[in-house]
Amino acid sequence: MSGTTLTAIVSIVMLGATLSFGMTRAVAADDVTEDQIIKALAPAKKPLTRGLSVGPQSDPAPSAAETQFVSSIRGRATRSLTTSEREEIATIAKAKPNIDLEITFDYNSANISQKSVRSVQALGRALTNPDLKGSTFIVAGHTDAAGSDNYNQDLSERRADAVKRYLVDNFHIASPDLVTVGYGKTKLKDPSQPMAEANRRVQVVNMENKATASK
Template sequence: MLGVSGKRFSVLLSAVAIGAVFLFGLAQARAGDDNVTEDQIVRALAAPKKPLTRGLSIGRQADPAATEAEGKFVQSIRGRATRSLSTAEREEIATIAKDKPNIDLEITFDYNSANISAKSLPSVQALGRALTNPDLKGSTFIVAGHTDAAGGEGYNQDLSERRADAIKRYLMQSYGIAPADLVTVGYGKSKLKDPNQPLAEVNRRVQVVNMENKATASK
């Protein structure tokens, strides 16, 4: 039989074990919080609902000529290889993307590689489910790769392109998304999200932009 001290020791071990299980579960929950959900992606990328009334509209109206030119440009880059995009075309994509629904995903990759890390796979899977959602399916999406400022420009440009291509390839193979609906572009370290901290992890990201081109994408 256990004495008083033995009972106290047993109780202490039980408390430690319970505490360890609790902390492990909490750590898992926090790790899971890093992954974005399908619903979050859909809400971020869905086009704003257009008003049903025909009354006077408020705000700046879109220039029909500019809208047509934008549509033609989007069509011209559909189905293009990442490396075939010129610097001017990459900048045009970035300019258009500023006014489009978009989301930044913190997708990490294996070191010096374009292999998606196991940690980030749930976020990529959520992206795949979101892009096949009825609210988004059929649009043209930009998948833009970004790096931090470590390393040379050429190295980072190549790495960002390969990583954007890796995301596209996964979405095509796992979710059947049409290749032309995913336009990949790499920006290397040229467009840091936080220029004040050029080496920060926040700069290593994949940005997804909904170009809202369903009408032409379905042709």
């Protein structure tokens, strides 16, 4: 890994996202606000209709299979997730709301840098807002292409765990509501530049609305 800090992007993935969990513009750490995060993460409200509706409906309700799967991974340890479960998480994540936040980690470390604490705090306030509180969120760690597969897998998991630990300790978010997963270098945000800092990120995915969450 290069540089004194490693940049990560916290992203909650929205409808139409690509296999890399979305290509939305990152919001600078100093610019992001709690309100911006809430607006980006809140599920789209379904329009009230009478009679037949024409055209696709946004934000469809999750299937029974999806709800059951999300329930099955709540409370799981990061390293307990299988490869197939990680891929299923990535597939479901393509249809969820998203925002990109720049967060930095100390070099070769899972320690959140001091300059990024305010962004993580804004995220914590947003996730405890009544509009989002109680949903299940995936905290997914990613690295760039430098280093071995095993090294990067471990680092991505530790970074995801670090973000979760901060949110649980400082904002008292229920631990089962934050499911951590690591992808190492398998899902680069910018495959054309595998060493780019944009690939070194943590994504947070809103997996389901609190009204449908299985507690």
